[in-house]
Amino acid sequence: MIRMYCKNQYYWHFCLVLFYFVFANSAQAYASAEVTVPTEQEDGHWMQGLHETVSDSVFQSAQWFDSFFIANDSEQQSPKTTAKISFAWLPKSRDWSEIKPRFRLRVKLPHFQDRVSVVLSDEIDDELNNLPLESVNTNSSTEEEKFSLALNYTDDKKNDRLMNYRLGISGGDLFARAKHKRRLTINPKQGFLVEPSMYYYLNDGFGAKLLLEYDYQLSSKSLFRLNYSIRGSAAFSGIRWKHGFYKLEQINHTTASVLSFQAEGERNGARGFFIDKYTLSYRYRFNALRDWLFFEIEPFVEFPEQENYTTTPGIALRIEGFFHKG
Template sequence: MLFYFAFANSAQAYTSQEVKEPVEQKDDHWMQGLHETVSDSVYQSAQWFDSFFIANESEQQSPKTTAKISFAWLPKSRDWSEVKPRFRVRVKLPHFQDRVSVVLSDEADDELNNLPLESVNTKSRIEEEKFSLALNYTQDKRDDRLMNYRLGISGGDIFVRAKHKRRFNISTKQGFLFEPSLYYYLDEGLGAKLLLEYDYQLSKKSQFRINYSIRGSAEFSGIRWKHGFYKLHQINETTASVLSLQVEGERNGDRGFVIDKYTLGYRYRFNALRDWLFFEIEPFVEFPEEENYSTTPGIALRIEGFFHKG
């Protein structure tokens, strides 16, 4: 599998490989200590949570835990102060045949608002950030399909979500993804989203991708949509890049058809120092409607750490 698929889900790409014991070096032993401390802390919490579902402690099995912690600085011409710390913890519970997992995150709206490869989203404000705790159940998971359900709380609002994912191989170079989802929030009401994706393999190390999503909800009028055009390239085993153009807006709302923003960016991602540590540099240019589509350049600098055990 090419390294650039880590852009879509770095945690899965990291944990899907065999985890090797890193060689401790004198000059960076503190980094390994940090990794072990965070991994052990998440793992112990998972064991404590999983123990509620067994009658005898002798039946205790080992859960699988994955945590992602990232820090991003997104300075741009009109705002140089935006810093985004992020975390996401996923715990698979062995007493449910790994079909059930607990997801703890501060990126609650990521799946609803963003495209899979979208990384620069400077529209969000601090008061819109939501903390999420959810129970995720996977009913049917295969290489070409997925069906799961999620029940949880986000920003003080209880929600339930159902998502179906189906992938079709048109040919050896072309693929298509169909992903509808239905969700309901007690405060915001019923909503639905449809994500479509087309992939074309240009070469062994290069791919062209188109994403399109539409979303409707009782929370707002009209339909919100996003287009994404991407050129993915694997530079070497530890480095990849994505050239992107995204357009987003709404239609059938109070203002009719409107384009909210254009975003052009180049994302450079590499793995360094440790196999669990990733760095990103992403210069971008925005053309937001609220600024009369004037040019707004910026750059995103990120550090991501992945912590896995079990």
């Protein structure tokens, strides 16, 4: 209980610092700018003002950070910033209180030829625990309330492959990771992805993961995808595995959907082979009000082992804002 309390305190203290860091720059920018009153015809909607404020604040902070890597006789270039802020409510039959605010910030540093970026996030490391299209994860854990700060370096980046390295801190634990991604085209309708990775956490030790992905183009707007991942670590016994089956469809230029079925579990551990959970979901995503604002509605049904695989229905409601500049 004491550990949980400390983690929550560190998490919210960090959020307050981040809030001050971003919005203090915004206030300073507004104070130094000429105040104008927009007319009804101008694009002065408060949502557009919010988007510009957050984008400018993140950009100014990134520019300040990148300035440390400039030689005295060099001219500063503009960094590229991408931020995502999301809120999700995931009520289900046994828990109606789960609300997840999330943020993710990526800054590409031009003085490293855009190969180096800084990634700041409080999301779960989806490249370790989750499949790429996994969106419903309702496991209650204090580990979700953590943030990570990492330096990301990409080398040998081409259309069909890349090599990526990451060094940072996550949940108070230092880590390093190396990942290779290779995409193979079988024919115009079929493709295959192989993504092995190795990582080391100071507290948990070494680990490795292998992600395999198969795509089949059903039509110009529909795709079938199969994901499979296995993961091992010195932090736990056995091998964790996940399967994912997805049907992706672009309904129109602002709307898309994903029908998914996932299964996850463990093998070769103390309990042998077992299945943690089955999840069936339908994810409906659409863009509305602004081109940077997205909404999602995702009804789902879980069959968890801890509930003797009893049907557990729920729904996920999300709103996401994307902020780009540079």
